[in-house]
Amino acid sequence: MAKNLKILLIISGGIAAYKSLELIRILKKNNIKVQVILTKGGEKFVTALSVAALSEEKVYQDLFSLKDETEMGHIRLSRENDLILVAPASANIIAHAAAGISNDLATTVLLASNKPIFFAPSMNVEMWNNPITQKNIKFLKDNNFNFIGPDSGDLACGETGDGRMSDLNTIYEYITSTIIKKKIKLNILVTAGPTYEVIDPVRYIGNKSSGKQGIEIAKAFHKLGANVKLVLGPCRESIPKDINTINIETAKDMYKEIKKINKIDVAICAAAVSDWSIDNPSNVKIKKNNKNKPKLNLSLNPDILEYISNRKNNRPKLVIGFAAETDNLIKNAKEKLSKKNCDWILANDISKNPEIFGGNNNTISLITKNNVDNWSTYSKKEVAEKLVNKVIENI
């Protein structure tokens, strides 16, 4: 998920600097390019040789390097990376950053940067609690600098309290998810739930869709900071308040709402939209009458997936449909993909797994024009996360 990221890591002079060697390894293992600045303090704790060997990159230490500064190295280092991570962040480098002092390469890059900056502090508990450190941190936080940790516990100096550098996986998760947030300013349309086709004011024709899978997909994109619009048929699931949700009842309502949305980068049509609607629904409740049974005439509804897939000017970059089939799963899903002109179909065989409706798990085959990828059974939340990853890799 984090591939293609470039991180500038500043290792400053704290005892936790040795952990940053392992952090470089974790970042590299996840295909992240890491360039490192080692401060004067940092080089007392880890060697430039270890850093260079692990990062497989040149290590930067000198502000006044004749070679690097012919290309304005202190500017270039921030411009060519996606973010700057200071780990460990000493009390000293935090104080310099807060004061705008730039008397070495690391602090000059921090001051000249136009990229998100993350500090993972590590220091003695008294240094951490010192009102000067706390004032510096508050000032930096107020000015959009990010802080990860510190944790509380036994410290290298033998004392106990706040000041341990955060666990390396926490640092990794934090920076990768935040950068992804910034990377995917995507406009996502998700449809979910059933539609109800009105017979009279109390009766309708509906279907068994719970809306759970589509809602999990909307939540997974929302969590990453994407701009999500959820067009939702009637269902009992609770939706986080901050997801932009448009509630509809009928297929025609859904179609009308979607036509109003112009900018969609990715459309995921998970709703079970009724194929038919009832002509002339009654305005009053139809009375029970054996002699005069109501006759329901049906008309085809607009096909929403087909409409989105064939938009002329503003077709989304990726249109994803769902197919719930009781037989010939792959064949039917492939036909649907080509007939509707969408890009992917997530197909599930509802004959084998009746629990899919309303249940928490799903078994999906992801069908694209040239491939069929059979996923194992996952929770609907996991399916959503897998799908988000696939979308990000392909968009």
Ligand SMILES: Cc1cc2nc3c(=O)[nH]c(=O)nc-3n(C[C@H](O)[C@H](O)[C@H](O)COP(=O)(O)O)c2cc1C
């Ligand atoms: C053995 C030793 C351990 C230190 N550990 C830390 C530490 O964990 N955190 C910290 O903020 N400073 C620590 N310091 C103090 C910094 O190394 C010192 O403030 C230095 O000027 C930081 O330089 P830099 O911020 O440019 O890397 C330590 C000093 C020594 C001698």
